Amino acid sequence: MTQLHSGSAPDQRSSRPPLMERFSQTIVAWAEKWFPDAYVFVVIACAVVGLGAFVHSGNAVATSKAFGDGFWSLIPFTMQMAMVAVTGYVLAMSPPVAALLRRVAQIPKTAKGAVVFVGVLSILLSLVNWGVSLIFSGLLVREMARRKSLGLDYRAAGAAAYLGLGCGFTLGMSSSAAQLQATPASIPASLLPITGVIGFDQTILTWQNLVVIVLVTVVSAVICYVSAPSAKATRTAEDLGVDLNADQIEPVKRQRPGDFLEFSPILTIIVLVLALGWLWNAFRSGNPLITMSQLNTYNFVFLLLGLLLHWRPRSFLESFVKAMPSVGGVLLQFPFYGGIGYMLTKVVDAHGVTLSDEIAHVFVGLAHDSGVFSLLVSIYSAVLGFFIPSAGGKWIIEAPYIMTAANELKAHLGWTVMVYNIAETLPNFINPFWMLPLLGILKLKSKDLVGYTAVQFIIHTPIVFLAAALLMMTFTYHPPVMPTP
Template identity: 85%
Template sequence: MSQPQSRPAADLAPATTSMERFSQAIVAWAEKWFPDAYVFVVVACAVVGLGAVLHSGNPMATSKAFGDGFWSIIPFTMQMTMVAITGYVLAMSPPVAALLRRLAQIPRTSRGAIVFVGVLSIALSLVNWGLSLIFSGLLVREMARRRSLMLDYRAAGAAAYLGMGCGFTLGMSSSAAQLQATPASIPASLLPITGVIGFSETILTWQNLLVIVLVTVVSAVICHMTAPSRSATRTAEDLGVELEDDHLTPSQRKRPGDFLEFSPVLTIVVVLLAAGWLWNAFRSGNPFITMSQLNTYNFVFLLLGLLLHWRPRSFLESFVRAMPSVGGVLLQFPFYGGIGYMLTKVGNAQGVTLSDEIAHWFVSLAHDSGIFSVLVGIYSAVLGFFIPSAGGKWVIEAPYIMTAANDLHAHLGWTVMVYNIAETLPNFINPFWMLPLLGILKLKSKDLVGYTAVQFLIHTPIVITVAALLMATFSYHPPVIPAH
């Protein structure tokens, strides 16, 4: 059966409002010009590689850094792969599939569905970014099956991504806030500069709550105003996406040797084996922090998938069904490892890396805490475009940023949050975190970036300005160094 042809952007009816016209112009541009995610990361490699060569004057060192870094984030690549797969497997279990169907019935209009997905994505990201990314994507697929809804699949997919663009570093998923609150996690060289900064100084401040409310409201308004009119809507069918049922049809036992595949005995054994480890992992600290660790998150979701599928055969079939969603992650993430090494490992004659040079330049422009906050936000967003890893990037940037914060008497906890608030903004236009979602939706980055770029253009000046203004509501406290 041939797939339906997509309607060219030029054939769509004209937008009805100025915001919709603006967004549709960007969407049309992205669909025509934005490259595939693989091309995007290779271009980024070329740009950073050229910058590293010009900075260091050493092409061989740059090449070595790229090769050394290429496999440096393989553990993280595997973790991200499992985030996508375990989320998919869990969603195909009967209980979660039923929940997705019920949630998909709540919105009554396409515009309402897009807003609903966006707000839910941000709310879930405050608890766990992986849950937000996968669950929201699967919810969009479920909504798209409602023929009566006439859902714009691109705009809904972009809404599912909002938690990664402006939410997850404001909640328990914040790697930088977690690192600074845990003495054992703070590098020895950084501890004297920052001390221990508890959640009461970062994600649990009223200022952060205000930012969360602000970004949620702004995101929802943008979703509502940029949702295409009915005549301009492009459904999954228009885009050639087949929405086959994600729910599994139970297989039948065909031979005596299939007994264990259709029996819950092995599932029970595995869960019992894991029970002691889970007990130790969760009793020792905050469960939200424990779940934010990717290995723990994936382990829990894998076990939940086993339990909810109950029989190994159903679990195995769902696992195989989930595999196509992770091809982009496996191919492209290593390139970001190479980019990170070129930025942080290639030094000039004085041993200063390109990342160091950029940081020093930004910090040198600051003369007071307000300007400093703006510069931290801009710097974090710029570097986040090339190194989209909140926790790892913070370790690189923190010595320069926090030393300057102490010199300028800027509040250390809010400096962490300014970094957090701005660091995710490039995610709107960088496909790095988008890859698992694209695999689930069976779309390309160009299909979503038109809508997420509008979010980026509106959020960036608002969020960085508000974060800088809120710095004035804090008083400086010297670093709190724990006694040994």
């Protein structure tokens, strides 16, 4: 009996999943049980920020007014984000792109390999355009999930599709802060004397940024591999009740003479001809990647591509209708973030100081050298990013005092922008703001993904904070460079 007992123990230990998988599955189980729906999450954030703004200002009316004034402030952005999801859906449901997705989905041979593949692809695509990363990666996961033999964990793969928004897009051409600082006409007049013009050669095109890109990509890929569940713990799309065929477009034939134009490419050709002049004017000067980073341009181009690839209006219209359920969370929740932003930046105390300013001054006032300053900027940007998940808009809020402090401490201005970029995306791992379009595509809730993205957050945060601070030491300070007349 003793021999049997001693011989069975190693088998029991060997059957246990690896440590990282057990760790990730513990967090996943916690998130599935306790993490609220994204709507509950945003209302809680409103309550926390509202209380903070009231305590800071002592003015309940001003706090309430700021919430109401800001509630609709993101309506243009809300519409843009909704169209990102819709146009991506429409494009992906066109016959040519659907065929491409099917081919790409066949590349991975194992379930864990598929999760890593999606994660790395998501990060690489986000360096060019975050919208492409979010939509293409999400639809690729759906296509992979149709491969029953793969045994893909739909939650882990969905979380991997989100990596471009969690640790990639502000390191590339999608960086709103880097784009703004490189474009003299876009820099606010009050900010220009502080920062000057900071070209891409001082931000996203530095070798230090390349080091960070490689670092976060490798770390993300490793986490994807070791945290993906074993076959026993895998939950497929079918297990989660997701119907992967619900958005398929069934071929429809013309039923009556009045349907002629709906099944003819004539109207498609007319729209495309009308758009050619605008497209030529938009892309004839400047970097096309930067041009495509403008949301209106991005959405217009994708809408036209969808129209072209569907060719006939009936197919295009049906795909558009199929895409609409994916934007429900965006339309409901984004206005609340507008209210949060106003409470942080518009409610002032007796001295005219906002809650955002107060928090920032505490962090910046603690800095003694560029390395410590880099670390504090990282912490502050990540904390504020949790409540204002908009990289470009938040940079306008932070830049005046952060860049002023950078000049005083002789910290490199370009890398200060990148420190902001590196840290700003981290809260996206646990804040469902940017996750909403992806959740609509995957037909999941935030609790299904956040267990895996939280693991990425926990491991990435100390690594990238330390890397940003150490790399700051490799730069030499240069005073602000004013634009030439």
